Amino acid sequence: MNYEKPDYSNWISRRIPQTAGAAGGVFILLSVLSLFIKNNFVSNILRIVFAFLAAFFAFFALYMGKARRMPSYEGKKIQDKVLDNVFSYLNWNGNGKLLDIGCGSGAMTIKAAKKFPGAKIVGTDYWGIGWDYSKDQCENNARIEGVEQQVTFLKGDAANLEFPDGSFDAAVSNFVFHEVRSQPDKLALINEALRVIKPGGIFVFEDIFYAKKHYGDIEEFVRKLSENVTEIHFIDTRQCEFVPGFLRTPMVLGNMALIYGIK
Numbered sequence: 402m403n404y405e406k407p408d409y410s411n412w413i414s415r416r417i418p419q420t421a422g423a424a425g426g427v428f429i430l431l432s433v434l435s436l437f438i439k440n441n442f443v444s445n446i447l448r449i450v451f452a453f454l455a456a457f458f459a460f461f462a463l464y465m466g467k468a469r470r471m472p473s474y475e476g477k478k479i480q481d482k483v484l485d486n487v488f489s490y491l492n493w494n495g496n497g498k499l500l501d502i503g504c505g506s507g508a509m510t511i512k513a514a515k516k517f518p519g520a521k522i523v524g525t526d527y528w529g530i531g532w533d534y535s536k537d538q539c540e541n542n543a544r545i546e547g548v549e550q551q552v553t554f555l556k557g558d559a560a561n562l563e564f565p566d567g568s569f570d571a572a573v574s575n576f577v578f579h580e581v582r583s584q585p586d587k588l589a590l591i592n593e594a595l596r597v598i599k600p601g602g603i604f605v606f607e608d609i610f611y612a613k614k615h616y617g618d619i620e621e622f623v624r625k626l627s628e629n630v631t632e633i634h635f636i637d638t639r640q641c642e643f644v645p646g647f648l649r650t651p652m653v654l655g656n657m658a659l660i661y662g663i664k
């Protein structure tokens with residue numbers, strides 16, 4: 402019996418509420434110090450600015466702290482429910498190879514291995530500094546979950562996948578494409594993901610597709626993607642009943658949607 406627990410960490414890095422909290426603390430201190438300087442127009446403006454920034458960062462730190470606990474595996478497991486929802490659109494027989502692009506802590510890669518015991522699953526990520534994720538963590542989680550023979554984790558950039566065309570029967574990705582700094586053109590990025598899928602293979606990609614700064618007009622975006630695939634569907638997942646209203650803000654899950662189909 403294995404009593405070790407996997408560590409799937411959190412989509413929201415702990416640095417976000419910590420940094421906001423620290424900034425809030427600095428502005429509270431500056432607000433207090435500003436009370437000791439001589440009263441004039443400039444010092445009054447400074448007091449207002451410091452007080453405003455202190456309140457803003459304190460509120461943001463509290464919000465992100467709570468928003469971080471809710472999706473976590475120790476909290477309400479919203480992360481797990483979002484990933485289960487992605488899989489509910491993966492209409493795959495489990496024969497062959499599946500790629501998880503931007504696998505993070507391996508949560509979805511390992512879920513795929515458990516759901517499709519006959520399949521080979523590959524998780525790839527660049528494991529950059531923005532998250533508390535690593536390749537070792539993925540491998541350790543796979544070992545604890547008893548699927549280490551079925552999965553492989555590889556370091557790589559989603560913008561330039563190191564796999565030949567048509568290497569996979571299926572591909573999934575969750576909340577990754579908007580984070581890929583190396584490719585601001587998200588159409589090119591998703592076409593790169595589609596490149597490594599076999600013709601007739603299937604894909605399910607979830608991201609903040611309603612964020613205009615990344616995807617522009619999403620209907621037009623999906624129409625352009627449809628030129629390269631056999632079948633494509635767009636699903637608004639923002640209103641899923643497992644997503645608490647508290648998390649339906651643009652900073653967390655308020656822009657999420659899902660694209661799935663057949664190449």
Ligand SMILES: C[S@@+](CC[C@H](N)C(=O)[O-])C[C@H]1O[C@@H](n2cnc3c(N)ncnc32)[C@H](O)[C@@H]1O
Nearest residue numbers: 503504505526527528529558559575577580581
């Ligand atoms: C919000 S996390 C999502 C992780 C995982 N897909 C999940 O749902 O648990 C975003 C992930 O994107 C990865 N990422 C960001 N830029 C990347 C890039 N250029 N290539 C590969 N992965 C990248 C990060 O390392 C991080 O693991």
